[in-house]
Amino acid sequence: MTSKTTIPVHLDINGRHHTLELEPRVTLLDALRDRLGLTGTKKGCDHGQCGACTVHVDGERVLACLTLAAQAEGRTITTIEGLAREGELHPVQAAFLEQDAFQCGYCTPGQIMSAVACIREGHAGSDEEIREYMAGNLCRCGAYPHIVAAVRQAALEVAS
């Protein structure tokens, strides 16, 4: 299924090592979704505008649609599928559930990945700050008040 223009790309995703034969133009997002079946990371706009594809690369949030897979080689990638540890939900995931912080759920993985980083960055100190630092993640269903509440709740739990 690939042409001769492919290169081997080694990706470390959620603690597992993958080697893919990819064209250099393949984005991290398409590699995750189409090559590895890790479809938890969503493609909303493919233009870096909606945040649905947010993943962590070396602990920092990045837009997988604007990142080539090859750029992530040798770095640690975490997706929504790798957030829960040993079946235990991450506090942000649990807070999203408890606060009913979503409807259709399509933006949710990106919101959660962004929220985890937002808290880690120390940008969840107030509702205002949460709104500002979560502004790159759109929710068309309009669940924003609950998303802010979930991030606030999770930030308190992480801090305690």
Added chain:
Amino acid sequence: MTVHNIRVGESKRGDASDGGVDAVGGRLSRVDGPAKITGAAKYAVEQQLEGLAYAVLVESTIASGKVIAIDSKAAEAAPGVLKVLTPDTIISLRTASDWFGTPPPDKPYCPLARDITFSGQHVAAVVAETFEQAVAAAAMVKVSYEETPAIVDLSDGKAGDGIPVDAMTKEWGDAAAAFASAPVRICAAYNTPREYQAPMEPHGLIARWEGDHLTVWEPSQWLDGMARTYAEWFGLPFENVRLVSPYIGGGFGSKALALGHGAIAASAAKMLGWPVRLVMTRPQTFTGYGGRAATRQTVTIGAEHDGKIQSIVHRGVNETSIEGMWVEPLGSVTSIMYATPNFSSKQNVVRVNSVVPGAMRAPGENPSAFGIESAIDELAYEVGIDPLEIRLRNYAEQDPHAKKAWSTRQLREAFAVGADRFGWARRTPEPRSMRDGNQLIGWGVAAGTYPVRRAYGEAIVRILADGSVEVESSSIDMGQGTYTILAQTAAETVGVSADDVVVKLGDSHFPRAGVAGGSRLAGVMTGAVYKAATSALDQLIGLAISDPRSPFNALQANTLVVANGRIGSPRGEGPDVSIAELLKSVGRDRIEATGDTMPAIRAPRIATRTTPPSPWRCRTPRATIPATPGARISSRCASTRISARCGFRAWCRRWIRAVSTIRSWPKASGRAASSWASARRCSKKASWTAATAASSTPTSPITSSRPMPIFPTSR
């Protein structure tokens, strides 16, 4: 398998202190929640199929004219390309029936255009082994056009006055004469721009053929309707098409119909013999299907000095496409909100070079309410009467046109509660009189209405050998909570915990449901599940009472009760056994019942699927102006802050009245935000609809109460 199949686990239970979380109305956490927060929820186009090919659309770069040539040589020679589809090479399809199921004209349908009537029209498609190859090759397709002048939009000088839509005309009394003689007269124009559904999940599908059977994984608000369209395009029996839509990443009206890109992908899959995936790009979601049409309205009101309305003359125009017809019913709210002895509403549609507009969140009611509610505010200002008071003075005690009593209308009560909670009495009417530092504060009030729509739905409820309950229906959940409310309905009706209910939706081979749109699905499907569950429960109790092997046989009871998954007599005497134990004792591995919300005489058998029976067609009335008082009424108050220096607006506070549970808030909030966004984008007057001037500071949030919670927010 792709079908949603989740059992409610302990981790996602709501707060049991609410009491009755399993029951309808209880605060059960969404049952699809865990799948969505862990990334496990596989949406339609995320199915991983062997040998999948990828299709990418080529679109027109002109708005009007003809395609005179398509040079696809370079694309065909590009690496990985399997096929280039053009109007000349795509297989011929048949025209499908419309939304209402009207039999189609007997003519071929080609989803790739030779005649261009809007920019972004599908003219070709490239299918390749990888997505990247298809994208690259699509850019190599060279399309030559013969361009003709286009009508850009409603404001285009070439657009004209349009075509009268007689079905939209509604008149009583002599509105023109009453207006001419009225002592107070206002006339205002309200324009709304094109608005787009823009769901987070783009439109797209995977189509796979197995012989003459087609499976389509596609986000859908109406599995039956879309399966019917695919069947008609390809000349297949209805049951040969299976539409699978386990989760939907938002639709807002745009995912109820099979669209041209679906025909292209399914054709490509058939031509190649490979499963084909086609997903629209984000830009294509603005041109590949229609959003809400741009509209223009004029509202003239003649009134007495005391604000009593004597006449409303309303004229509306909406855009439609060159070839398609879309009527955005602009008089739908105008005609029923206020008492007036004289009324006239008429509407035209104007053809412009655009994709045919489509359904988006309250088609008609949204711009209609915007027009009349804004005009009422203009009148209030003109006569110097409080905008809330003027709404009460013109309160429609009955349907103003049909002259029939409302079944219920509690707008007055809603206004009273809202005004009290909001502190409306503290509002001052003079412009710029309410301030907080540098910010000007405006408070506004508005009412709305939405028709009560009905549809039919069908569900199967099974009580399984282990005592669990299974629900199946082809209805869908795009976040409005169908999985959860159907679990609650079955749990409450049968008498088990919602933990023990599995709800399966999103497969057109399940019992059939109507469209998830127009706020009708919850009513339809909880009814169908309730009936099916009641029937299954009756069978269960019947077996327990009458089967000689049942432990209750000796009790000679008239009835038994089921609660918490256990069966016993109402008085607590005799045995107490679990559902599983009872089924084992009577030698049954399941009990199954079907329930529907069809009219009794027309209920079709599930087995006869060859052609979709007419009752399954979407029952939305063609004109949404109700002949009888079938409408819901809403009210809202809003506060806005405007910077005294730069005019920047921020939404401070709003008050919405809603009826429902934990899940209603995000939806109500989303809708209110939509209205707000509309108001912000529209004309200058529009902005002031939600922002009639006045002053105070926001008060603290109000605690919600059940069963009619009031949801406030401060921002």
